[in-house]
Amino acid sequence: MTKFIYMTRSYKIKNQIITLFAVIFPAFLSAQENVGIGVPAPQHRLHVEVNTGNFGSRAIYGVNQHSGTTSQQWGVFGEIKSTATANAGAGVIGMATGVGTTSAGVRGETGSALGRGVFGWAYSATGTNYGIYGLTNSQDGYAGYFSGGRNYFSGNIGAGVLSPIRALHVAGSETLGSIIISGNSESIDNHAELIFSENRTYTYGMYFYYDGVGNKLQVFGKSLSNIYGPHVTILRNSGNMGLGIDNPTRKLHVYTTGAGGTTLFEGSGAGLNNATVRAFNSGGGVAGFFDATSADASLVVRQNNASGSLIKAFGANGGNHEMILYNDGSMEFFNGSHIRTIRIDPSESGTTDAGQITLYNSTGSTATIEIDGSFNGVGRVTTNELQITGGSDITEPFSVAFFEDMKAGMVLSIDDENHGELKVSSEPYDRCVAGIISGAGGVRPGLIMGQKGTIADGDVPVALSGRVYCWCDASHGAIKPGDLLTTSYTPGHAMKATDMSRAPGAVIGKAMTSLNEGQGLVLVLVSLQ
DSSP: EEEEEEEEEEEETTEEEEEEEEEEEEEEEEEOOEESSHHHSSSEEEEEOOOOOOTTOOOOOOOOOOOOSOOOSSSSSOOOOOOSOOOOOSSOOOOOOOOTTOOOOOOOOOOTTOOOOSOOOOOSHHHSSSSOOOOOOOOTTOOOOOOOOOOOSSSSEEESSSSSSSSSOOOOBBBTTTOOOOOOOSSOOEEEEEEEEESSTSSSEEEEEEEETTTTTEEEEETTTEEEEEEEEEEETTOOOSSSSSSSSEEEOOOOOOTTEEEEEEEEEEOOGGGGSOOOSSSSOOSSOOOOSSSOOSSSOOOOOOTTTEEEEEEETTTTTHHHHHHTOOOEEEEETTEEEEESSSSSSSSSOEEEEEOOOSSSSSSSEEEEEEEEEEEEEEOOOOOOOOSEEEEEEOOOOOOTOTTOEEEEEOOOTTTTTTEESSSSTTTTTTEEEEGGOOOSSEOOOOOSSSSSSSSSSEEEEEEEEEEEEEGOOOOOOOOOOEOOOOOOEEEOOOOOTOOOTEEEESSOOOBBBBBEEEEEEOOOO
């Protein structure tokens, strides 16, 4: 049945008079007394449809032009009083089936500075009710869409969670995560921020800043108008993390120019497994590297416990340390059976005397070599056996009178004009013969003895015993191994001793190699006779 109805219907809601209709319209009245406007078979008490394609057409358009100062004025008000515990319905349902981008199921507008375009109020104190409920069946649709200005939500907000326990509670996919923060563009090289503030006006706080140009995530601090940082930087591609540095070049790059040091690691655990700092290298490189360009130390270690050790070094030693540096500066080294074999003491008695190095046998029970830095005021080495592999003669340093062509291998005699000094020999059968300058023929001294700063000192090493090469002159007779050698007229040269009546006291040693003629080097077993 179609009728033209002039309807004026007012309701008193919350002490306010609201007029719903005051127009003449063609209406359809169904057998169930449903009223339809624009629909011949209304399915609801009031069923309104608009089929016109005009831009901005509305099925229901509520306008509140109240200009008073009282609150709670509505353009459209819907109320439901159902006591059902589920699917109780809604006060107002709007549905838009058009294809236009501006069609709306329910649209609210307000011209008041303090008004509300759409106001949803679930005023029941119990149950899971909704002030405004948005639903979309389209994957590309929006259940709620807010554009422009600011949006304010009071109470906890849940995204993906029905019972939020914080102001913003986000529960995302287990594989895709919960939150994406991006720049407002589909292009790359944009920036994004996440801010943590102590107050609403953001005068103090910290923020995450993603630099889309530099491809890095950084953490800054803010105090009033001052920006501090970046405190932390993580590079997108390499994963390098920097503390106090903008472009870290290592997986962890820490830098500071201020006082107090760069990094502090603090722990309270005991044993290796609870070490405060642990570095591990599974490849062929080192686990730790310390480098300094200043004149100060690259690594400083301090032990505040007087009975503790400064450093322990571990290797493939059954879990035991192979080296230990104690708090007093002493060091001990251990073999594969964890037996101490070497000890170094900066002070022999632990007070102010000189240092000592002690080597032990394989059982650690006997000291086999002791190097004492101060024994009765002088250094001393104590051992059962001494083997020298760097030379073959016993040498003492002497001061030698100037001789223009003096060289290693020359024979020297006692200088009767300068006490305690020597000179190049130049007389045959000289009973003042003293030795041979060491170092000729590539044979070096094996043991050098002397006393610095005394008459038993000098700058020319003279072999007094052992094997040494010597310059010889064979013009007075060919030299064969075993021949006694003495001084000659040729300066610094030895010759074969043939006059046995003059030889006693003038023999420098025995030849160990031959020289048939001329001058040359002969290996000599030095033995003054």
